[in-house]
Amino acid sequence: MLGNFTYCNPTKLYFGDASLQYLNAELLKYGKNVVLIYGGGSIKRNGIYDEVTEILKAAGKNVAEISGVMPNPTLEKLYEGIEIARGHHADLLLAVGGGSVCDYAKAVSVSVNCEEDPWEKYYLRFEEPTCEIVPVGCILTMVGTGSEMNAGAVITNRETKMKIGHVFADEAIMPRFSILNPKYTLTLPPYQMVSGIYDIFNHICEQYFSGEDDNTSDYLSEGLMRSVIHSSRIAVKDPQNYEARSNLMWTATWALNTLVSRGKSTDWMVHMLGQAVGAHTDATHGMTLAAVSLPYYRYIMPYGLAKFIRFAKNVWDVDASGKSDEQVAAEGLNAMENWMKELGLVMNITELGVSEEMLEDLAQSTLIQTDGYKVLDHDEIVEIFRNSL
Amino acid sequence: MLGNFTYCNPTKLYFGDASLQYLNAELLKYGKNVVLIYGGGSIKRNGIYDEVTEILKAAGKNVAEISGVMPNPTLEKLYEGIEIARGHHADLLLAVGGGSVCDYAKAVSVSVNCEEDPWEKYYLRFEEPTCEIVPVGCILTMVGTGSEMNAGAVITNRETKMKIGHVFADEAIMPRFSILNPKYTLTLPPYQMVSGIYDIFNHICEQYFSGEDDNTSDYLSEGLMRSVIHSSRIAVKDPQNYEARSNLMWTATWALNTLVSRGKSTDWMVHMLGQAVGAHTDATHGMTLAAVSLPYYRYIMPYGLAKFIRFAKNVWDVDASGKSDEQVAAEGLNAMENWMKELGLVMNITELGVSEEMLEDLAQSTLIQTDGYKVLDHDEIVEIFRNSL
Numbered sequence: 001m002l003g004n005f006t007y008c009n010p011t012k013l014y015f016g017d018a019s020l021q022y023l024n025a026e027l028l029k030y031g032k033n034v035v036l037i038y039g040g041g042s043i044k045r046n047g048i049y050d051e052v053t054e055i056l057k058a059a060g061k062n063v064a065e066i067s068g069v070m071p072n073p074t075l076e077k078l079y080e081g082i083e084i085a086r087g088h089h090a091d092l093l094l095a096v097g098g099g100s101v102c103d104y105a106k107a108v109s110v111s112v113n114c115e116e117d118p119w120e121k122y123y124l125r126f127e128e129p130t131c132e133i134v135p136v137g138c139i140l141t142m143v144g145t146g147s148e149m150n151a152g153a154v155i156t157n158r159e160t161k162m163k164i165g166h167v168f169a170d171e172a173i174m175p176r177f178s179i180l181n182p183k184y185t186l187t188l189p190p191y192q193m194v195s196g197i198y199d200i201f202n203h204i205c206e207q208y209f210s211g212e213d214d215n216t217s218d219y220l221s222e223g224l225m226r227s228v229i230h231s232s233r234i235a236v237k238d239p240q241n242y243e244a245r246s247n248l249m250w251t252a253t254w255a256l257n258t259l260v261s262r263g264k265s266t267d268w269m270v271h272m273l274g275q276a277v278g279a280h281t282d283a284t285h286g287m288t289l290a291a292v293s294l295p296y297y298r299y300i301m302p303y304g305l306a307k308f309i310r311f312a313k314n315v316w317d318v319d320a321s322g323k324s325d326e327q328v329a330a331e332g333l334n335a336m337e338n339w340m341k342e343l344g345l346v347m348n349i350t351e352l353g354v355s356e357e358m359l360e361d362l363a364q365s366t367l368i369q370t371d372g373y374k375v376l377d378h379d380e381i382v383e384i385f386r387n388s389l
Numbered sequence: 390m391l392g393n394f395t396y397c398n399p400t401k402l403y404f405g406d407a408s409l410q411y412l413n414a415e416l417l418k419y420g421k422n423v424v425l426i427y428g429g430g431s432i433k434r435n436g437i438y439d440e441v442t443e444i445l446k447a448a449g450k451n452v453a454e455i456s457g458v459m460p461n462p463t464l465e466k467l468y469e470g471i472e473i474a475r476g477h478h479a480d481l482l483l484a485v486g487g488g489s490v491c492d493y494a495k496a497v498s499v500s501v502n503c504e505e506d507p508w509e510k511y512y513l514r515f516e517e518p519t520c521e522i523v524p525v526g527c528i529l530t531m532v533g534t535g536s537e538m539n540a541g542a543v544i545t546n547r548e549t550k551m552k553i554g555h556v557f558a559d560e561a562i563m564p565r566f567s568i569l570n571p572k573y574t575l576t577l578p579p580y581q582m583v584s585g586i587y588d589i590f591n592h593i594c595e596q597y598f599s600g601e602d603d604n605t606s607d608y609l610s611e612g613l614m615r616s617v618i619h620s621s622r623i624a625v626k627d628p629q630n631y632e633a634r635s636n637l638m639w640t641a642t643w644a645l646n647t648l649v650s651r652g653k654s655t656d657w658m659v660h661m662l663g664q665a666v667g668a669h670t671d672a673t674h675g676m677t678l679a680a681v682s683l684p685y686y687r688y689i690m691p692y693g694l695a696k697f698i699r700f701a702k703n704v705w706d707v708d709a710s711g712k713s714d715e716q717v718a719a720e721g722l723n724a725m726e727n728w729m730k731e732l733g734l735v736m737n738i739t740e741l742g743v744s745e746e747m748l749e750d751l752a753q754s755t756l757i758q759t760d761g762y763k764v765l766d767h768d769e770i771v772e773i774f775r776n777s778l
Contacts, residue, residue, distance in 0.1 A: 001404065001571075001635040001639050002632055004403075004406065005404050006404070007401070007402040008402065010399035012396070012397035013395060013396040013397065016392060016652075017393065171401075213632065214633070214636065215636065216620075216636045219616035220643075224605070226703075230603075230608075231603070242391070243390070243602065247390055247604065250652070254605075263404065263639070314615075
């Protein structure tokens with residue numbers, strides 16, 4: 001840990017199959033006016049909506065609703081939510097859903113009392129809020145993004161075709177509390193489940209594969225990766241396995257709450273490549289990452305060989321004896337490939353709707369990162385996309 | 390993660406060789422009256438005292454002092470500190486030192502506004518505070534206890550010969566901020582350094598060696614243990630290696646801030662055995678743990694064999710091929726023994742001043758834990774102490 005850094009993460013987590021019982025105690029801390037925020041209505045079908053509204057009612061809360069928050073929350077939807085929260089004089093924004101709903105609630109929380117346009121202030125100028133922030137609580141129903149314990153909020157501007165994530169610096173923007181009940185994730189379709197699992201794994205990879213220093217964060221990352229690999233193998237064969245799903249839920253939170261990036265550089269290039277694919281195909285986020293990550297990591301491997309050797313040994317138990325460094329590193333990525341196939345992840349962008357003639361456009365809309373083992377140029381990005389076909 | 394649990398840790402950490410610069414921004418959040426708390430005066434010799442008081446002066450603070458906080462802070466000293474903090478109308482308690490000074494500051498923080506006797510309320514009845522808590526900030530100069538990011542506070546009552554630790558449930562008792570500057574730890578004598586290193590490692594072991602479930606916390610523990618082993622080998626050869634010392638500082642914080650015990654049982658039996666040795670010999674805490682831990686773990690190994698096999702493979706890279714389960718598990722503990730000898734730890738209680746005829750007394754004063762792989766009876770404790778001679 002050579003650099004200087006800060007760490008603060010005050011979100012209170014309630015974890016387990018009985019964790020919703022703590023909602024009542026949390027509600028006592030906030031005023032009467034609650035805005036309940038959710039997505040497409042699956043929480044109405046699986047009974048979570050009824051459970052939550054009953055608790056809100058028993059607590060005497062005055063509830064308004066923002067429903068229909070989409071997988072990539074739009075700026076239009078944000079404006080709509082701000083108006084509802086303002087009109088309701090919201091004391092608490094209660095998000096019930098996955099990462100998009102949590103992200104959206106955080107974006108509303110910093111905008112309700114903001115006199116400027118939030119898109120310009122937070123997403124174009126990347127400023128921190130200067131107004132009072134409305135507290136956010138989360139009840140998580142999907143696993144992967146880590147939004148339940150961080151200060152990130154991605155918003156999409158459909159008009160300008162820009163999807164921008166702002167990870168705020170102020171820990172006050174993190175949810176005050178998050179309720180993590182693994183039971184709520186059991187009904188997710190397998191495609192979404194494995195997509196979320198790869199999202200978790202890749203979050204860790206993008207913080208791990210950068211930097212040459214000796215850093216405790218990398219050891220924590222290796223522990224988390226081993227846990228994801230182990231539990232995912234159980235969950236993909238037996239999606240109803242509560243223990244495996246609970247481990248995945250917990251690793252997702254810790255994979256992206258800033259812990260494993262402390263004191264080191266990070267390289268979010270796979271997210272940039274994947275998001276370009278997503279923008280052109282509307283494919284599921286985790287699958288876009290899965291489809292481009294191995295071609296990317298194989299391309300940069302020679303430039304960060306020591307870390308890839310470490311990955312092979314410490315994460316995949318590759319036996320290095322009698323092998324060249326390159327062989328060991330390659331075997332690590334091969335082991336990762338086998339695991340990804342075992343999960344049934346999408347392993348190429350062709351399957352996601354990308355064709356040869358789209359590659360130039362994709363590369364054009366890929367934001368280049370500068371903290372990886374190799375800073376890519378346009379032609380290299382095209383080559384990686386071609387290797388991903 | 391099968392159980393239900395909560396996690397909340399709001400302490401803001403400032404880490405690095407330039408981290409003291411953030412003290413000023415933190416001071417702005419609190420009132421004028423600061424009580425500076427420190428130990429035996431080493432901070433006066435190494436210049437930290439001057440640096441800190443200069444910042445306090447520049448911030449216009451009205452400073453009182455509690456000095457002479459001893460390695461095992463006594464109840465008498467606690468009463469003295471309460472009076473000073475009350476008389477000064479303290480807005481902030483600023484601890485500068487190691488775990489004892491941090492522990493002491495937390496004990497004062499819950500007692501200043503407490504109308505009952507703190508020893509009876511917090512250490513005999515184990516109650517939570519019902520009064521207003523005075524905020525605590527820490528500037529850490531020694532590594533090991535994790536007190537900088539948890540709600541624990543150990544106090545010793547010399548009159549009744551009781552040393553009791555209370556880990557408070559309320560996260561408000563955790564330090565508001567802690568400044569972790571690895572440079573401050575470079576001047577520590579080697580004996581204290583390796584003793585602290587073993588304290589870190591053993592904190593992780595005591596949370597790891599318990600339970601049969603499948604838990605992400607154990608993967609995080611393995612990562613932290615690997616990091617401690619790796620960095621300790623560098624630090625013991627080259628104590629001035631900033632990077633190794635910084636990794637050790639960071640692992641110490643995460644080894645005991647509740648993260649790696651989430652969702653699982655823990656077994657603090659080594660601490661109980663070690664504390665009994667400490668009570669009869671006044672030996673250094675980490676060394677008492679080192680001297681009893683292998684005899685304890687070898688004794689309970691058959692009862693928790695699966696976890697000891699996992700420890701051997703995942704922490705010590707023991708090659709299991711062609712070996713019996715017992716062999717693999719034993720090789721893990723042998724590897725741990727070799728590492729401990731490499732560090733120069735005290736490997737037996739004889740060297741700490743314990744003789745054969747003291748064993749019955751030691752066993753008598755050892756508090757039995759019930760969440761380990763084997764609940765020990767008196768004779769077994771005597772046997773483990775005998776194996777530690």
